[in-house]
Amino acid sequence: VFVYTLFIEVHNEAQVMKKLGKEKDISVFAAEDPEPIVFGSVPLAHRPVVMGFGPAGMLAAFYLAREGYRPIVLERGQDVDTRSHDVETFWKKGIFKPESNVQFGEGGAGTFSDGKLTTRITHPRLHEISKYFVEFGAPEEILYKHKPHVGTDKLRTMVKAMRERIIEWGGEVRFGSKVTDLFIENDRIVGVEVNGSERIDTTVVLSGVGHSARDTYEMLYKRNVEMTAKPFAIGVRIEHDQAVIDESQYGVEPSSLGLGAAEYSLVYHDKESGRTAYSFCMCPGGQV
Numbered sequence: 001v002f003v004y005t006l007f008i009e010v011h012n013e014a015q016v017m018k019k020l021g022k023e024k025d026i027s028v029f030a031a032e033d034p035e036p037i038v039f040g041s042v043p044l045a046h047r048p049v050v051m052g053f054g055p056a057g058m059l060a061a062f063y064l065a066r067e068g069y070r071p072i073v074l075e076r077g078q079d080v081d082t083r084s085h086d087v088e089t090f091w092k093k094g095i096f097k098p099e100s101n102v103q104f105g106e107g108g109a110g111t112f113s114d115g116k117l118t119t120r121i122t123h124p125r126l127h128e129i130s131k132y133f134v135e136f137g138a139p140e141e142i143l144y145k146h147k148p149h150v151g152t153d154k155l156r157t158m159v160k161a162m163r164e165r166i167i168e169w170g171g172e173v174r175f176g177s178k179v180t181d182l183f184i185e186n187d188r189i190v191g192v193e194v195n196g197s198e199r200i201d202t203t204v205v206l207s208g209v210g211h212s213a214r215d216t217y218e219m220l221y222k223r224n225v226e227m228t229a230k231p232f233a234i235g236v237r238i239e240h241d242q243a244v245i246d247e248s249q250y251g252v253e254p255s256s257l258g259l260g261a262a263e264y265s266l267v268y269h270d271k272e273s274g275r276t277a278y279s280f281c282m283c284p285g286g287q288v
């Protein structure tokens, strides 16, 4: 039932591989180096601006700050503590804050989830990013677990620690700061407008505004920013009796094997249409 991947360091690797190289389960692990960061040749006249402080904006700002670019992050929502309070108030009393809620604010849209680290991509920088997450408070097990997740409480601590590091490295993170317009001259960005009044001069703007900022997309569209429609998937929620899943996966009570609730994933690819149906994320043993 268990599948382990073990990393073993040996002194005489070539010799060992000569002996064991034909075993299909044994291979040399080549740690992929993240691609080197390419620097421009002309210094920037102004600091780069990052719109949004969800996972995309946060990582963009983190790497820019690490490399000395001193980014200015503009996030329309509030810091994660204020935001948590606003979300709690919404859940308990139904008082909704349009700029500080489950979608908007430090950490982005998934901050109130349990932080499943699902990317469905392989990228040489993923391991490096996971190591940063651990440094900032994520559990160490995310480095080796097949289905890693950070956990809600730790997610908030981690997000704050990353913000602090960005600031320590010379970046700036401003909450309650919505980018409301772009200043464009000769087809080039020369600045952004914040909250309908302030202007920040910049020639580099990275957008990480997520998929809920409809007003921002309208503004970008109005400003003729080139956009590409992203393919999307439609999801349905399916509830199964856990006993049915356990029975089909293990044939016996999982506890008799010392296991937890069973799970599954399904993928069906239709060759004719080229479309795929797949199970997305599962909450084994979850209660409704």
Ligand SMILES: Cc1cc2nc3c(=O)[nH]c(=O)nc-3n(C[C@H](O)[C@H](O)[C@H](O)COP(=O)(O)OP(=O)(O)OC[C@H]3O[C@@H](n4cnc5c(N)ncnc54)[C@H](O)[C@@H]3O)c2cc1C
Residues within 6 Å of the ligand: 051, 052, 053, 054, 055, 056, 057, 058, 074, 075, 076, 077, 103, 104, 105, 106, 107, 108, 109, 110, 111, 112, 113, 114, 115, 116, 117, 118, 119, 177, 178, 179, 180, 208, 209, 210, 211, 212, 213, 216
């Ligand atoms: C309830 C929930 C649970 C989830 N759980 C998981 C999970 O467990 N695992 C997983 O992998 N994914 C999960 N997701 C999906 C995941 O959260 C998103 O894929 C991810 O947040 C997208 O990151 P992003 O940075 O692109 O955008 P977002 O996280 O949406 O961040 C965009 C940020 O930009 C800000 N912004 C928008 N417009 C402006 C503007 N004009 N100026 C300044 N700031 C602006 C917003 O306030 C927001 O903070 C979950 C999503 C939700 C809603």
